[in-house]
Amino acid sequence: xxxxxxxxxxxxxxxxxxxxxxxxxxxxxxxxxxxxxxxxxxxxxxxxxxxxxxxxxxxxxxxxxxxxxxxxxxxxxxxxxxxxxxxxxxxxxxxxxxxxxxxxxxxxx
Amino acid sequence: xxxxxxxxxxxxxxxxxxxxxxxxxxxxxxxxxxxxxxxxxxxxxxxxxxxxxxxxxxxxxxxxxxxxxxxxxxxxxxxxxxxxxxxxxxxxxxxxxxxxxxxxxxxxxxxxxxxxxxxxxxxxxx
Numbered sequence: 001x002x003x004x005x006x007x008x009x010x011x012x013x014x015x016x017x018x019x020x021x022x023x024x025x026x027x028x029x030x031x032x033x034x035x036x037x038x039x040x041x042x043x044x045x046x047x048x049x050x051x052x053x054x055x056x057x058x059x060x061x062x063x064x065x066x067x068x069x070x071x072x073x074x075x076x077x078x079x080x081x082x083x084x085x086x087x088x089x090x091x092x093x094x095x096x097x098x099x100x101x102x103x104x105x106x107x108x109x
Numbered sequence: 110x111x112x113x114x115x116x117x118x119x120x121x122x123x124x125x126x127x128x129x130x131x132x133x134x135x136x137x138x139x140x141x142x143x144x145x146x147x148x149x150x151x152x153x154x155x156x157x158x159x160x161x162x163x164x165x166x167x168x169x170x171x172x173x174x175x176x177x178x179x180x181x182x183x184x185x186x187x188x189x190x191x192x193x194x195x196x197x198x199x200x201x202x203x204x205x206x207x208x209x210x211x212x213x214x215x216x217x218x219x220x221x222x223x224x225x226x227x228x229x230x231x232x233x234x235x
Contacts, residue, residue, distance in 0.1 A: 001171075034209070034220040038154070045204055045228055046146075046154060051221030089154050093209065093220065096168040098144075098156040 002026055004092050006101035011109055012080045020104045021072040022090030028071035029092060035073035036091040037066060039084075040103075046089065050075060082108050111135040111224045113205050118229030125195050125233070131188040131205030131226055139163070139183035142209055144222070145190045147201035147231075155201075158190065159209065173199075195233045202228040 003025040012018040022035060029035055037050040048057050050066035053073065063079045073090055085108040090101040117129040129145070144159040158169045158179040167179050178191040188205050208222030 031217070034218075036220075036222055038222075040154075045225040046206075047225070048221065048223050051223075052219040055219060055221070057221070057223060087153075091154075091156070091222070097170065098159070098209070100146075100154040100156060103153040 002094055002097070002099050004090060004099045004101040006088075006090060006104045008102070009105045009107065011107045012077070014080060014082055014108055016080050017076065017078045018080060018106065019069070020075045020077075020088055020090075020106070021069065022074070022092065022101050023072045024092055026094070029068065029073045031068065033073075034093045035066070035068075037064075037073075037075045038089045038091065039086045040089065041086045049088075077106075080108055084108055111207075113207065113224055113226035115203060115205055115226045115229040118203065118231045120232045120234065121195055122235050123196060123233055126191070126193045127195065127231060129190040129192065129203055129205075129229060129231070133186045133188065133207075136207065136224070138181075138186040141207050142211075143179075143181060143188045144206045144208055145179060145188075146204045146206055146225075147199075148204070148228075149198075149201045152201075157203070160188070192231070195231075197233050200231060200233045202230050204228045 005023045038046040040046045054066040065076050067074045088104045112134045114132045145157040160167045160179045176194045205226045207224045209220045211220045
């Protein structure tokens with residue numbers, strides 16, 4: 001069974017920069033796994049942020065960026081805002097199956 | 110405005126059945142893959158199933174294979190999830206989402222999810 005691993009929790013100060021990562025139990029995450037990133041706030045549906053590694057949706061704030069880093073997919077927030085406090089999930093494609101990471105709870109403090 | 114509205118959730122006994130619906134508006138529904146994603150109380154997201162634009166291809170997470178069926182009616186702009194032999198561990202909020210959408214860009218293939226519904230709660234309990 002494929003497992004996708006994210007940091008369970010991270011804390012960042014307002015205005016700071018933080019990087020969340022997404023690792024695959026099968027090996028390095030590459031662009032061929034089409035990594036996507038989603039933000040979810042309590043009581044709300046997920047919101048898509050990044051697709052296919054580093055592409056933003058029209059509504060994605062400029063401070064969010066995606067990349068590949070050391071064999072993992074990564075989501076970087078630069079100039080963090082209080083409203084960025086949320087759970088963040090990556091999604092990785094494995095052929096016909098899709099697997100979400102366990103999520104990273106980002107605290108802005 | 111794009112809207113995905115799920116319905117059909119509720120309380121069902123173990124071993125029972127339920128059919129979820131997702132009504133789409135504001136999109137050309139028949140041109141997109143669609144998915145169901147669930148979230149157990151206090152837990153993370155889990156992809157459940159997806160279906161090709163014309164319904165000719167489907168995929169499922171292993172834990173629901175043989176019990177759940179995803180299907181669509183493009184004439185009604187609707188997506189469905191038929192859930193049989195329900196178990197307590199199927200208790201979750203079920204979201205429909207548009208995607209995965211594939212396209213070829215200048216430097217290769219891309220795929221994304223974009224729009225999500227607000228979800229419908231399924232509780233499996235005696």
